[in-house]
Amino acid sequence: MDSLPPSVQPVLEVQNLSKRYGPMLAVDDLTFTVRPGRVTGFLGPNGAGKSTTMRMILGLDRPSGGRVLIDGVRYRELEYPLRRIGALLEGSTAHPGRSARHHLRWLAQTNRIPARRVDDVLGQVGLDGVAGRRVREFSLGMTQRLGIAAALLGDPPVLLFDEPTNGLDPEGIRWLRTLLKGFAAEGRTVLVSSHLMSEMALTADHLLVVSRGRLLADSTLADFVAAHPAGSLEDAFLDLTGRASAGGDR
Numbered sequence: 001m002d003s004l005p006p007s008v009q010p011v012l013e014v015q016n017l018s019k020r021y022g023p024m025l026a027v028d029d030l031t032f033t034v035r036p037g038r039v040t041g042f043l044g045p046n047g048a049g050k051s052t053t054m055r056m057i058l059g060l061d062r063p064s065g066g067r068v069l070i071d072g073v074r075y076r077e078l079e080y081p082l083r084r085i086g087a088l089l090e091g092s093t094a095h096p097g098r099s100a101r102h103h104l105r106w107l108a109q110t111n112r113i114p115a116r117r118v119d120d121v122l123g124q125v126g127l128d129g130v131a132g133r134r135v136r137e138f139s140l141g142m143t144q145r146l147g148i149a150a151a152l153l154g155d156p157p158v159l160l161f162d163e164p165t166n167g168l169d170p171e172g173i174r175w176l177r178t179l180l181k182g183f184a185a186e187g188r189t190v191l192v193s194s195h196l197m198s199e200m201a202l203t204a205d206h207l208l209v210v211s212r213g214r215l216l217a218d219s220t221l222a223d224f225v226a227a228h229p230a231g232s233l234e235d236a237f238l239d240l241t242g243r244a245s246a247g248g249d250r
């Protein structure tokens with residue numbers, strides 16, 4: 001169910017997207033729209049195809065079929081991508097020998113982003129005190145915060161986060177939740193993948209659930225949970241993906 005008024009334009013459109021690795025369909029004809037003004041959770045068991053979908057959204061993997069439009073345009077047609085869509089992907093790292101500030105300055109320069117944004121985002125993610133330190137000295141949580149800073153650098157209207165809570169401590173997880181909700185409240189489009197059901201229950205307004213590359217649910221969090229008798233997101237998720245898995249043929 002979609003509760004937003006029709007006047008709110010879709011910003012991220014995934015249309016019949018597929019990705020084949022040899023005989024295996026990692027992403028199988030996915031179609032969905034991610035709308036602004038709310039946090040959309042992207043859920044699915046291990047290997048469901050979430051990261052592959054996110055990589056295709058960002059033009060890092062070539063689809064076997066279908067397409068992705070960002071504000072009506074394909075990623076490769078965006079002149080300065082970081083100013084349209086910011087992303088934190090699993091395993092995306094900065095050069096270990098560079099300082100956090102140096103890394104962000106380089107990104108800003110190559111995307112024609114004003115240099116003052118570097119200090120803005122360092123402050124926003126709480127790394128201003130360690131901006132001169134080399135990335136190799138960073139903890140997992142600090143590295144994750146640096147990745148989030150890079151995603152925010154171009155002040156983009158669309159944000160994609162793949163497992164952003166990885167490495168964050170409880171305070172960091174709470175901070176991230178507030179940040180994501182704040183972006184949505186500003187009218188940005190926020191897509192976030194996670195395995196943490198309790199966290200998603202607190203963060204997401206809308207859910208996309210995938211399993212074996214296929215879309216199983218596209219619904220508000222409230223409707224998704226209400227449709228399940230046990231009434232928790234974790235129960236609803238395990239029930240739905242368990243049934244899909246039992247009936248699957250891959």
Ligand SMILES: Nc1ncnc2c1ncn2[C@@H]1O[C@H](COP(=O)(O)OP(=O)(O)OP(=O)(O)O)[C@@H](O)[C@H]1O
Binds near residue numbers: 045049
């Ligand atoms: N480069 C690749 N070559 C071959 N198979 C791949 C490649 N990348 C992903 N896959 C396969 O595609 C499927 C989907 O993987 P993907 O990483 O997108 O899932 P995911 O939902 O992000 O999983 P997780 O929650 O474990 O991160 C998996 O079966 C994976 O092994």
